[in-house]
Structures are given as C-alpha cells and as structure tokens.
Amino acid sequence: MRDKVSIFREKIKEKKMLDSMLALLQWDLETQAPKGGYELISKMIGDLSLKSYELTTNKEFIKLVENLYKEKESLDEIERKEVEILIEDIEKIKVIPSDEYRLYSELTAKAQGIWEHAREKKDFKIFAPVLKEIFEYNKKFIKYRGKDEDVYSQLLCDYEKGMNIEKLDKFFEELKNEIVPLLKEIELQKRDFQGKIKFQESKEKQKELSKFILKYLGFDFQRGIISESTHPFTLTVNRNDVRLTTKYIEELPFSSLYSSIHEGGHGIYEQGVENVLEETILADGSSMGIHESQSRFYENIIGRSEEFWSGIKDKVENYYPNLKKLSVKEVYKGINQVEKSLIRVEADELTYSLHIMVRYEIEKGIMNGKYNVDELPQIWNEKMMEYLGVEPKDDVEGVLQDVHWSCGLIGYFPSYALGNVYSVQIYEAMKKDINVEGALERGELIKIKEWLGEKIHKYGKLKTPKEIIINICGEDLNSKYYIEYLKNKYREIYN
Amino acid sequence: MRDKVSIFREKIKEKKMLDSMLALLQWDLETQAPKGGYELISKMIGDLSLKSYELTTNKEFIKLVENLYKEKESLDEIERKEVEILIEDIEKIKVIPSDEYRLYSELTAKAQGIWEHAREKKDFKIFAPVLKEIFEYNKKFIKYRGKDEDVYSQLLCDYEKGMNIEKLDKFFEELKNEIVPLLKEIELQKRDFQGKIKFQESKEKQKELSKFILKYLGFDFQRGIISESTHPFTLTVNRNDVRLTTKYIEELPFSSLYSSIHEGGHGIYEQGVENVLEETILADGSSMGIHESQSRFYENIIGRSEEFWSGIKDKVENYYPNLKKLSVKEVYKGINQVEKSLIRVEADELTYSLHIMVRYEIEKGIMNGKYNVDELPQIWNEKMMEYLGVEPKDDVEGVLQDVHWSCGLIGYFPSYALGNVYSVQIYEAMKKDINVEGALERGELIKIKEWLGEKIHKYGKLKTPKEIIINICGEDLNSKYYIEYLKNKYREIYN
Incomplete structure (x- = not known):
C-alpha cells in the first residue's frame, strides 16, 4: 500500500513540476515575450501540456488511482481527497473515446484563432461553425457519462460542485425581479458621480499605487510579483510564487487600482493555501466560484466601501494628488457610479451579474435545444436590451466579447455570479466575528486577510465550496444577502 | 546515411528546445522571480540542465556522431561543421572518468555559494580550498587529453580556438609596455572631464533612452526585449527572441546607457545569425572573443566616439536635458575619462585590458605551478599596484571580485581582451568599405549593422574566429591596431 502511495506521490510531483x-x-x-518568440514558446506550452495531461490519464496511472481508491480508508485525509478528486476526473475522461477527445482538443486549439479573426472582421458568422461544433462535443461528452441529470447542470457541476439549473434559475429569477427594476430607477436619475474622479495619472504613479495597495491588503511580495498584460490575470507557479498582472491606462487611474485589488484577492488566496498541501493537487482554490468570491470580496465589498476609503484616502493621495480636493464621500460615489455598459469586464458591481445572466440563459438555451448557435447575435442583443437597456452596435461589443466559449468553457460563466453571491455571505459571517468597518477605517486589512486565511484559504481544495460556505455561514449558497446588499448600497448612493 | 542524419537532427532539435x-x-x-520562487525555479533549471547535458553525452548519441564523422564528406556544409564541433567536445569529455566528472560538477555547483559567502566575510581564505580543487580538476582533465601542448594553452583554446600562451604573452607584453606608461602620463594630469556629465536622471527616462538607443543601433524589438537585472547580460532563447538586461542607477545615467549599448552589441549579433542555422548548434557566436568584439565595438569604438555623439546628442537631450548645456566635445571627454579603478566591470576603455592581464598572469602562474592559490590575494594586489597604481583595501575589491573561477571558467578571461583587439581590427577593415564617421554623424547606424551582419553575424558558429578575422582583415589577430587606437584616442583627449 505505502509503495503505491509513494509511486502516486512521485507522479503527482512530476505533474506539478510540469504545471509550474x-x-x-x-x-x-x-507579459513580455517579443512577437518573434511567440511561436517557439507556444510550441513549448503545447508539448508540456500534452505531457502533463498524459501523466495523469495514462492507463497505468488510472489503475494506480483506482487501486488506491479501493483502499481509501487507509489513506490520510489529504491523500484520500486527492484520490477522490482524481477518480471523479477519471470517470469523466474514461467514457470519452480517445480519438474524439483528440479531435476536440484540436478543435479548441484552433478555435481561439478563429474567434480572434471573427472579432477582427466583427462578424459572428465566421465563428459560428466552430462554436456549434464545440457545443455539440460538450453535449456528446456529457451524454457519454450516462447520467440522468440534464446536460447543462452536469456541465455547471464540473466548474462548481453541486451546482445545477434549478439553483441558478432561482437565483437569476430573483436577480431579474429585484435588480432590473432598481437599475431602471437609478438610470432615470441620470446622476454623474464619476465626473469628479476623472483625471489622468502617469503609468509610473499607477504602478506605485498598485504595489502599495497590494501590500496594504496583505499580498506578500516575497512570494509574488505584479506585472502588466493586455488582460489582467493571476497565475500561480506555486504558493511561494504567485503572479498578478494589471493594465495601466493613463486616462483611467481607477481601472488599474481595482484590477490590482481584484487580482490581489485571487493572489492572497493562492498564497494562503497551507504549506502541507504544496506538493499535492489540493494546492488550488476550492472552486472557480470560491476563487471569484475572494477577488470580488476585495474588489467590491472591501475596495468599493466608504470605510475603506476613509482609511486609505490620504495614502492614495500620495500617488493621485487629484484626490486631495475631493471628500471621501465623493470618491466613494465616483467609484460606484452605475453604468449600463456593453462589456462584462468593464461592468460595475450592480450590473455585473446581469451580464452573466445573459450568458447563462444562452448556454442553457443551446444545451437544451431551445436556441440555435446561428441566432446568437440576435438573442444576445435582445437580452442586453431587456436587462441592461443597451444594444451592441456590432458582434465584438456583443456575442463575440468573451474568449471562454472558444476555449470550450461552457458552464463556466455562472462561477462569476456565484463569486458575487458567496462574497456577500462571507462578508455577513465575517462581520459577526470581527469589526470589519473598524478594521477598514484603521487600515488593519491584515485582520481581514487572517480571517479569510483561517476560514477559506488554508484549505485549498481540501474542502468543497459547499463545505466552506456552510462551515462559515451555517447555510449553503443563498442569494438573498447579495441582493439585499446591492439594494441597500445603491439605494443609499442614489438617494 | 540520411536516416542517421534525421535521427541526429531530431536529437539536436530536442536539445535546442530544452536549452531554449x-x-x-x-x-x-x-529578472523577476520573487524570492519565494527561487527554490523551485532553480530545481527546474538543475533538472533540465542535466537532461540537456545527457542528451548529447550518452553513448548512443556519441556513437551516432562518430559514425556521421566517418562519413562527413557526404554531409552538407552545416551538418559537417556541427559534427566536427561535437566530435571535438566529445573527445574532451570522453577521456574524463565519469565519476570524476560528477564530482567536479558537484564541486562547481556548490563553489558559487562558497564564493558568495567569502565575499560576505571579505575573506579569500574561505574560498581558497574550493578554488584549489577547481584548478586541480582543470589541470587533471586537460592532462587526460594526453596532448603535448601546455595545460593553460589548451584551456585557452577551449574558449577561443587557436589561442595559446605564446600569442597572449606577446599581446600582454606589448600592452604593458605601451599602455602602462600612457596611463601614468595621463594620471599625472589629474584632469576631471567627468565632473561635467555628473547629474541625476530618473529611471524612467533612462529606460526610455535605452530603448531609443537600441533601436537606433538596429536592435529589433520585434525579436527581442530589454529588462532589468543586478548584473547586465544578454540571453538568447532563439534568434527571434533575444533578451537584454541593464541596470538603472539614478546617479549614473551613463552607466545604463553604455551597458545597454554593450548588451545591444551582443544582441544584434544573436539576432543576425542566419535563419538557416536556427535549428542547428551553429546558431551562436563564433567564440566568446568574437562575441565580446561585437559588444565592445558598439560600446567603445562606436558609442564612445566623438562622431557618434555628433549624430545623437540632440536626440539624447530629449531624455537627458542636462546635456543641453554641454558641447559634443565635453560629452565626449566626459564619457572617456580615465580612472584607475579597482573593479574590472567598471573599468574604462584604456585600463580594461590591464585588469584582464592581472587575471591572465595569475591563471597562467597557477597552471604552470609558479603560484599557489593561497598567495593569490597578495599577488593580485601587487599586480594591481604595478599596472594600475591602485591597491584593493580588501579581497572583495580584489581577488574575490569575479564569479568566473567559482564556475570553473579558467582561461575564459582573455576572451574579453581579445574582444577589444578584434574590435579595432574589425573597425579598421570596416573603414575601408564604408564611411563610418559619416554614418555615425548622420545617424545611419543601420549601415554599420548591415556590414557586421554580412561579415560576422550571419555565419554564427559556421566559421572559426580565425576564419572570420582573416576573411575580414586579411590577417589573424594582431594587437598593434588596438594599441595604436588607444594611444591615439587618449593622447588626443588628454592633450
């Protein structure tokens, strides 16, 4: 038995090294390679990805894991959890004929290029045929599993364990009923809070502020760095080397600030996974939804609160002297301006989940046969008009805006909305344990980090999203707190 | 035969991928990893290095190369050259018992840490025992080759084909006779040209100037980048991805400028290797000496000339406005100030090769048994006093200043001096073909790059240093031009 475990450990170590x-x-x-280097580096990534994939999908390894699973009672808690997760993955992959899997991999590999081309031409029709294939493969692969549950719910589950259509329908229905009218109410006021915080700031000052703010939140620069890229992201080499990017736009000095805080939330999570999990497959976030809850918690609940600005405004003025002539309230309102935007990644806190709703309804509609891929631009635009009151002028502003589908990520978008819901539930629980407002006003953000570390971060993938949330809040996912939070916050701002 | 060649090509491709x-x-x-990431990345580097080493030193591969060598007449020019180079390497490695080689690798792996520790303690005695061993292994390994030539000449040859003690003795003797008196003459004058170019400049402006100057020289940013590191260096991923670093010090704005030009010379060489050599082991500089000739050519002969400044001064003023109040002549003299410095990497053009001479004489003395490792600090300091008129106050400023010996690089230092000598020979030849002064004054540096590309860069390792120099100059290495150049330049400046 211990022999099997040590072979298992060796293989996992090897895989983790490749993944790092x-x-x-x-x-x-x-972040930096010159154009001339793209080809070679992409080739390396392709080769290593294949190697990493094969390490844990070859017959011998699968047999090893299955044997360990049979004797799982004699494994320790960590090993058992690893084996359970791998068994789930294996079950899903095993049923797919290997030639089909290969064809699908090739398809998604080329799909991103086609999506980019379609964006250049602003024409969804270029992307439609390949997107159709991607949806079809996803349907087929799920059906191979031979389960009773509906196809889309199973896909949702792959990204967020325990998720299904029923739960999400209920959530989005509430959102529609509560937020869409609130948005219309706000929009009628045509207030401009944002005008006051519109100024230019040099990239250098923005860079310095990003570093300052990350340290302020508790991101550890001994075990991480921040750099620049076209789309901000967080990437983990291992828990001692966590890397963030942001994007600096001179005309939008709050854009880099909030994207740094957002990625900082992801980064603090990754740095906070317990050391003992480092060499296991559990050194990762519990789920996409929980991961997103951490970034959104820092970005919105903390970073867009009035108390946060009370505690930090004078410090930010060292980098953005334009703020000196504004009050805390004016900054607070400025960064919480509601706008009916077309692009998800630029959306404010209030409208963000409505963007996700559009995608959720479309994915569900395609998976259950209600919608056709060819009709997507029209459906997209209608839904945007209905929920957000705006209409894209072309497909780039509409159905072609996200990369996800071209990568085969169907059922992934709802994680973003779940992150929002979780983040408010976590906030409510945190307030019972510590004086969050006081901590923000006094700049003691380390207390917040420590609380999250103890309740969420340290577990990595050792606990499921459900276990984490019930453990913290005494109940499972519940969107009422999120909806209440939004209503209170925005009624107060717009009153 | 063609089968063997295609297996050979596959192996080389694999090795090149690992090396990239x-x-x-x-x-x-x-350039960027956080401290927390050092351990994992160093481990990856260790693993991949071993893999890369084993790829071309295993018995099967050696046999393949030996077989190809036997039929080398039927290989094309490029393949033949690759096989010849590999055979030479194999001959050297084959004679070393593998357990000794392993011990030596372990020794040099730990030696750098010991060297660093000795530097911290400013005490050569800490480093002496391991340095003694390194010298002994090098002696022993050379003796295994069973050749008649003296040991140190054979080591010199490993870094610069065709080099030996006889040639270098003659060169350094001339240098000693001509430059040491000139330096004394200059030093008596105690002129301060440098005072005028002493000002502060922000890192941002220095960065912008570095990019500007590299483009000006012809470095291709589609196929390269510049970043920062503690010690400036050039690193090639492949010819389409060549990376330089520099170091920005606010008080020394010319330091980053000249280190960028220096690394730019290396980078332009690497980018200029012909495409057809890309997948071969010939996509590299002909030798360290030739590589250094390119960086020094750009840094000193071009970059520290009066004509270069005539052509570029008004452009540099956009970044360093302090230059506006100075004449071209004042800048020219300022950047050519002669100083008797203790540290090689900070030495000016006139004294640089004297620093190399100190190292050359010491290496030679140890290899032929004249000197003992334990006496090195004293010998070092005496020679510095004799040639440069300065004495280190401790071992860090003296014998412990360079990393090379701790890595096992014995016989490597003279390449730097050879680079200087080559660079002037190349300059003399270039002047016969094109109007270099005119090109500099008109800012047409591309003409210079093209000439070097045609005569040197495109060949990569396809030609030996000797072939390149004879091809360009009609004669082999000849230090008289270098010595004349220094005498003329510095007599003019100091007159």
Missing part, C-alpha cells in the same frame, strides 16, 4: 513550468512559460508569453 | 526552455527559466529567475 507551464505557468512560467504562460507568464512569459503573456 | 532553460534560457527562459534563467531569464525569469534573474
């Missing part, structure tokens, strides 16, 4: 190397190459490609 | 990956990891480690 992949992370470094990906980082290089996206 | 190693370059990327090394780059990451030295």
Whole structure:
C-alpha cells in the first residue's frame, strides 16, 4: 500500500513540476515575450501540456488511482481527497473515446484563432461553425457519462460542485425581479458621480499605487510579483510564487487600482493555501466560484466601501494628488457610479451579474435545444436590451466579447455570479466575528486577510465550496444577502 | 546515411528546445522571480540542465556522431561543421572518468555559494580550498587529453580556438609596455572631464533612452526585449527572441546607457545569425572573443566616439536635458575619462585590458605551478599596484571580485581582451568599405549593422574566429591596431 502511495506521490510531483513550468512559460508569453518568440514558446506550452495531461490519464496511472481508491480508508485525509478528486476526473475522461477527445482538443486549439479573426472582421458568422461544433462535443461528452441529470447542470457541476439549473434559475429569477427594476430607477436619475474622479495619472504613479495597495491588503511580495498584460490575470507557479498582472491606462487611474485589488484577492488566496498541501493537487482554490468570491470580496465589498476609503484616502493621495480636493464621500460615489455598459469586464458591481445572466440563459438555451448557435447575435442583443437597456452596435461589443466559449468553457460563466453571491455571505459571517468597518477605517486589512486565511484559504481544495460556505455561514449558497446588499448600497448612493 | 542524419537532427532539435526552455527559466529567475520562487525555479533549471547535458553525452548519441564523422564528406556544409564541433567536445569529455566528472560538477555547483559567502566575510581564505580543487580538476582533465601542448594553452583554446600562451604573452607584453606608461602620463594630469556629465536622471527616462538607443543601433524589438537585472547580460532563447538586461542607477545615467549599448552589441549579433542555422548548434557566436568584439565595438569604438555623439546628442537631450548645456566635445571627454579603478566591470576603455592581464598572469602562474592559490590575494594586489597604481583595501575589491573561477571558467578571461583587439581590427577593415564617421554623424547606424551582419553575424558558429578575422582583415589577430587606437584616442583627449 505505502509503495503505491509513494509511486502516486512521485507522479503527482512530476505533474506539478510540469504545471509550474507551464505557468512560467504562460507568464512569459503573456507579459513580455517579443512577437518573434511567440511561436517557439507556444510550441513549448503545447508539448508540456500534452505531457502533463498524459501523466495523469495514462492507463497505468488510472489503475494506480483506482487501486488506491479501493483502499481509501487507509489513506490520510489529504491523500484520500486527492484520490477522490482524481477518480471523479477519471470517470469523466474514461467514457470519452480517445480519438474524439483528440479531435476536440484540436478543435479548441484552433478555435481561439478563429474567434480572434471573427472579432477582427466583427462578424459572428465566421465563428459560428466552430462554436456549434464545440457545443455539440460538450453535449456528446456529457451524454457519454450516462447520467440522468440534464446536460447543462452536469456541465455547471464540473466548474462548481453541486451546482445545477434549478439553483441558478432561482437565483437569476430573483436577480431579474429585484435588480432590473432598481437599475431602471437609478438610470432615470441620470446622476454623474464619476465626473469628479476623472483625471489622468502617469503609468509610473499607477504602478506605485498598485504595489502599495497590494501590500496594504496583505499580498506578500516575497512570494509574488505584479506585472502588466493586455488582460489582467493571476497565475500561480506555486504558493511561494504567485503572479498578478494589471493594465495601466493613463486616462483611467481607477481601472488599474481595482484590477490590482481584484487580482490581489485571487493572489492572497493562492498564497494562503497551507504549506502541507504544496506538493499535492489540493494546492488550488476550492472552486472557480470560491476563487471569484475572494477577488470580488476585495474588489467590491472591501475596495468599493466608504470605510475603506476613509482609511486609505490620504495614502492614495500620495500617488493621485487629484484626490486631495475631493471628500471621501465623493470618491466613494465616483467609484460606484452605475453604468449600463456593453462589456462584462468593464461592468460595475450592480450590473455585473446581469451580464452573466445573459450568458447563462444562452448556454442553457443551446444545451437544451431551445436556441440555435446561428441566432446568437440576435438573442444576445435582445437580452442586453431587456436587462441592461443597451444594444451592441456590432458582434465584438456583443456575442463575440468573451474568449471562454472558444476555449470550450461552457458552464463556466455562472462561477462569476456565484463569486458575487458567496462574497456577500462571507462578508455577513465575517462581520459577526470581527469589526470589519473598524478594521477598514484603521487600515488593519491584515485582520481581514487572517480571517479569510483561517476560514477559506488554508484549505485549498481540501474542502468543497459547499463545505466552506456552510462551515462559515451555517447555510449553503443563498442569494438573498447579495441582493439585499446591492439594494441597500445603491439605494443609499442614489438617494 | 540520411536516416542517421534525421535521427541526429531530431536529437539536436530536442536539445535546442530544452536549452531554449532553460534560457527562459534563467531569464525569469534573474529578472523577476520573487524570492519565494527561487527554490523551485532553480530545481527546474538543475533538472533540465542535466537532461540537456545527457542528451548529447550518452553513448548512443556519441556513437551516432562518430559514425556521421566517418562519413562527413557526404554531409552538407552545416551538418559537417556541427559534427566536427561535437566530435571535438566529445573527445574532451570522453577521456574524463565519469565519476570524476560528477564530482567536479558537484564541486562547481556548490563553489558559487562558497564564493558568495567569502565575499560576505571579505575573506579569500574561505574560498581558497574550493578554488584549489577547481584548478586541480582543470589541470587533471586537460592532462587526460594526453596532448603535448601546455595545460593553460589548451584551456585557452577551449574558449577561443587557436589561442595559446605564446600569442597572449606577446599581446600582454606589448600592452604593458605601451599602455602602462600612457596611463601614468595621463594620471599625472589629474584632469576631471567627468565632473561635467555628473547629474541625476530618473529611471524612467533612462529606460526610455535605452530603448531609443537600441533601436537606433538596429536592435529589433520585434525579436527581442530589454529588462532589468543586478548584473547586465544578454540571453538568447532563439534568434527571434533575444533578451537584454541593464541596470538603472539614478546617479549614473551613463552607466545604463553604455551597458545597454554593450548588451545591444551582443544582441544584434544573436539576432543576425542566419535563419538557416536556427535549428542547428551553429546558431551562436563564433567564440566568446568574437562575441565580446561585437559588444565592445558598439560600446567603445562606436558609442564612445566623438562622431557618434555628433549624430545623437540632440536626440539624447530629449531624455537627458542636462546635456543641453554641454558641447559634443565635453560629452565626449566626459564619457572617456580615465580612472584607475579597482573593479574590472567598471573599468574604462584604456585600463580594461590591464585588469584582464592581472587575471591572465595569475591563471597562467597557477597552471604552470609558479603560484599557489593561497598567495593569490597578495599577488593580485601587487599586480594591481604595478599596472594600475591602485591597491584593493580588501579581497572583495580584489581577488574575490569575479564569479568566473567559482564556475570553473579558467582561461575564459582573455576572451574579453581579445574582444577589444578584434574590435579595432574589425573597425579598421570596416573603414575601408564604408564611411563610418559619416554614418555615425548622420545617424545611419543601420549601415554599420548591415556590414557586421554580412561579415560576422550571419555565419554564427559556421566559421572559426580565425576564419572570420582573416576573411575580414586579411590577417589573424594582431594587437598593434588596438594599441595604436588607444594611444591615439587618449593622447588626443588628454592633450
């Protein structure tokens, strides 16, 4: 038995080494490689990805894991959890004929290029055929599993364990009923809070502020760095080397600030996973939804609160002297301006989940046969008009805006909305334990980090999202707190 | 036969891929990785290095190369050259018992740490025992080759084909006779040209100037980048991805400028290797000496000339406005100030080769048994006093200043001096073909790059240093031009 475990450990170690190397190459490609280097680095990434994939999908390894699973009672808690997660993955992969899997991999590998081309031409029709295939493969692969549950719910589950259509329908229905009218109410007022915080700031000052703010939140620069890229992201080499990016736009000095705080939330999570999990597959976030809850918690609940600005405004003025002539309230209102925007990644806190709702309804509609891929631009635009009151002028502003589908990520978008819901539940629980407002006003953000570390971060993947949330809040996912939070916050701002 | 060639090509491709990956990891480690990431990345570098080494030193591969060598007449020019180079390497490695080689690798792996420790304690005695061993292994390994030539000449040859004690003795003798008196003459004058170019400049402006100057020289930013590190270096992923670093010091704005130009010379060489050599082991500089000739050519002969400043001064003023109040002549004299410095990497053009001479005489003395490692601090300091008129106050300023010996690089230092000598020979030849002064004054540096590309860069390792120099100059290495150049330049400045 112990022999099997040590072979298992060796293989996992090998895989983790490959994945760390992949992370470094990906980082290089996206933050600094010159154009001339793209081809070679992409080739390396392709080769290593395949190697990493094969390490844990070859017959011998699968057999090893299955044997360990049979004797799982004699494994320790960590090993058992690893084996359970791997068994779930294996079950899903095993049923797919290997030639189909290969074809699908090739398809998604080329799909991103086609999506980019369609964006250049502003024409969804270029992307439609390949998108259709991607949806079809996803349907087929799920059906191979031979389960009773509906196809889309199973896909949702792959990204967020325990999720299904029923829960999400209920959530989005409430959101529609509560937030869409609130948005219309706000929009009628046509207030401009944002005008006051519109100024230019040099990239250098923005960079310095990003570093300051990350330290302020508790991101550890001995075990992490921040750099620049076209789309901000967080990438983990291992828990001692966590890397963030942001994007600096001179005309939008709050854009880099909030994207740094957002990525900082992801980064603090990754740095906070317990050391003992480092060499296991559990050194990762519990789920995408929980991961997103941490970034959104820092970005919105903390970073867009009045108390946060009370505690930090004079410090930010060292970097953005334009803030000196504004009150805390004016900054607070400025950064919480509601706008009916077309682009998800630029959306404010109030409208963000409505963007996700559009995608959720479309994915569900395609998976259950209600919608056709060819009709997507029209459906997209209608839904945007209905929920947000705006209409894209072309497909780039509409259905072509996100990369996710081209990568085969169907059922992934709802994680973003779940992150919002979780973040408010976590906030409510945190307030019972510590004086959050006081901590923000006094700049003691370390207390917040420590609380999150103890309740969420240290567990990595050792606990499921459900276990984490019930453990913290005494109940499972419940969107009422989120909806209440939004209503209170925005009624107060717009009153 | 063609089968053997295609197996050979596959192996080389594999090795080059590993080496490119190693370059990327090394780059990451030295330019940006957080402290927490050092351990993992160093481990990756160790693993991949071993893999890369084993790829071309295993018995099967050696046999393949030996077989190809037997039929080398039927290989094309490029393949033949690759096989010849590999055979030479194999001959050297084959004679070393593998357990001794392993011990030596372990020794040099730990020696750098000991060297660093000795530097911290400012005490050569800490480093002496391991340095003694390194010298002994080098002696022993050379003796295994069973050749008649003296040991140190054979070591010199490993870094610069065709080099030996006889040639270098003659060169350094001339240098000693001509430059040491000139330096004394200059020093008596105690002129301060440098005072005028002493000002502060922000890191941002220095960065912008570095990019400008590299473009001006012809470095291709589609196929390269510049970043920062503690010690400036150039690193090649492949010819389409060449990376430079520099170091920005606010009080020394010319330091980053000249280190960028220096590394730019290396980088332009690497970018200029012909495409057809890309997948071969010939995509590299002909030798360290020739490589250094390119960096020094750009840094000194071009970059420290009066004509260069005539052509560029008004452009540099956009970044360093302090230059506006100075004449071209004042800048020219300022950047050519002669100083008797203790540290090689900070030495000016006139004294640089004297620093190399100190190292050359010491290496030679140890290899032929004249000197003992334990006496090195004293010998070092005496020679510094004799040639440069200065004495280190401790071992860090003296014998412990360079990393090379701790890495096992014995016989490597003279390449730097050879680079100086070559660079002037190349300059003399270039002047016969093109109007260099005119090109500099008109800012047409591309003409210079093209000439070097045609005569040197495109060949990569396809030609030996000797072939390159004879091809360009009609004669082999000849130090008289270098010595004449220094005498004329510095007599003019100091007159």
